[in-house]
Amino acid sequence: MLFAAILVLGIGTYTMRLGGVLLRERLTLSPALQRLLPMAAAALLAALAGTATLMAGSGFAGIARPAGVAVGALLAWRRAPFVVVVIAAAAVAALLRLAGVD
Numbered sequence: 001m002l003f004a005a006i007l008v009l010g011i012g013t014y015t016m017r018l019g020g021v022l023l024r025e026r027l028t029l030s031p032a033l034q035r036l037l038p039m040a041a042a043a044l045l046a047a048l049a050g051t052a053t054l055m056a057g058s059g060f061a062g063i064a065r066p067a068g069v070a071v072g073a074l075l076a077w078r079r080a081p082f083v084v085v086v087i088a089a090a091a092v093a094a095l096l097r098l099a100g101v102d
Contacts, residue, residue: 053065053066053069054066062101062102063096063101063102064092064093064094064096064097064101064102065093067092067093067096068089068090068091068092068093068096069089071088071089071092072085072086072088072089075088075089
């Protein structure tokens with residue numbers, strides 16, 4: 001059953017991507033919509049990151065995770081190396097949890 005579900009999802013994904021390639025010439029988008037599409041992708045990514053930062057399952061993730069993400073975002077904004085960003089974010093979250101701040 002699991003193999004069949006994976007196969008169906010794989011075929012569906014492939015046909016959706018193939019449909020975009022095949023229909024590219026037939027579908028015309030307005031210039032306004034073409035300008036909005038990159039912003040929509042960025043908004044979707046920001047919403048996903050915000051949800052992953054603040055939520056754990058169906059409840060609030062606590063203070064430690066958003067604090068770690070904030071430190072990581074600050075270091076990334078200051079152009080720190082990726083390894084430093086990840087380790088600092090994880091360390092802040094771990095230390096806050098160790099201190100009892102969840």
